[in-house]
Amino acid sequence: MSERVQARWLTTEQQQIWRTFLLGVARIQEHLDADLRRHGLDLAEYEILVCLEESEGRRLRMSELAEAVHQSRSRLTHTVSRMERRGLVARVSCPEDRRGVWAQLTDAGFELLRSAAPSHVESVREVFVEAVDPDDFAALGRAFGRVLSVGRESAD
């Protein structure tokens, strides 16, 4: 496209990396989803299970959970409802703040997580951790750390 006054395009190399990145991310998600689907889970649900499992009492307030797994509240409400129907989590109303609701990992949820985790981790390793040269992997950690700090800098 024609050059405009201030438009700064990316160099060919930057563009290529950017596209490789987009495809790579898609590929990773595909790979992980394919694995988790065999356990009847998707990545979002898996992350919910992990978060709960790691929390005190294996439960978290809906809003905390939403934050942790990077979902909107509304989406989480729906997702948790579905998971509740399947018996993976339970809603427990929170005594201190009666608006509040805990999402509580059930035993069944924990068992499912336990059965899904090994092959999930193996998938992560396969498609990502071991695919990449260790130095590049470390660089990747720094890189995304920087991405996360963008726009937060002045706020700290």
Add this chain to the structure above:
Amino acid sequence: MSERVQARWLTTEQQQIWRTFLLGVARIQEHLDADLRRHGLDLAEYEILVCLEESEGRRLRMSELAEAVHQSRSRLTHTVSRMERRGLVARVSCPEDRRGVWAQLTDAGFELLRSAAPSHVESVREVFVEAVDPDDFAALGRAFGRVLSVGRESAD
């Protein structure tokens, strides 16, 4: 969770990088979507426009386009239908292969792309290209290149 027979977990560091990566990706998509939404587009639609714009005659077979933007055929059918309703693309039936359909970028689609591109590129730069140290950025290119080659190796 307890250690099992063969389960190889990630090291703390690997795990941390993995999570940073997941959050970083979410952040990037959020950032880009927020920008594109101001033009009434999302990332998937934008990619469709870009792909078409770069193709011979500004058109592509549906299946080629699906491949290029990494969407299922069905999803692409629906997405293109919506974009067609908005006048951004047109369907043209393909004379050589009468099963085939070209998705053809319209002038309106091109104009929208032209108006959306500068700030989109600026967003990419902001949240990604410039956020990251150049060496790490190059490493990232290598890393995702490797990710893409996993599982294809024996096939080539």
Add this chain to the structure above:
DNA sequence: GAAGAGTGGTTGAAGTTTCAACAAACCCCA
């Protein structure tokens, strides 16, 4: 201690994606 502002979470409808089934056209080969 009650009005107003804010927070936590849900709801239902509209919009989007996925899934399985399908129709039309092509390809091959006898």
Add this chain to the structure above:
DNA sequence: TGGGGTTTGTTGAAACTTCAACCACTCTTC
């Protein structure tokens, strides 16, 4: 030449996400 198998793309329903509105509760503040 006309089956059978494959490829292309669409369809409609089910599943999921988004969006705006909403209720119930808490936190001020006067």
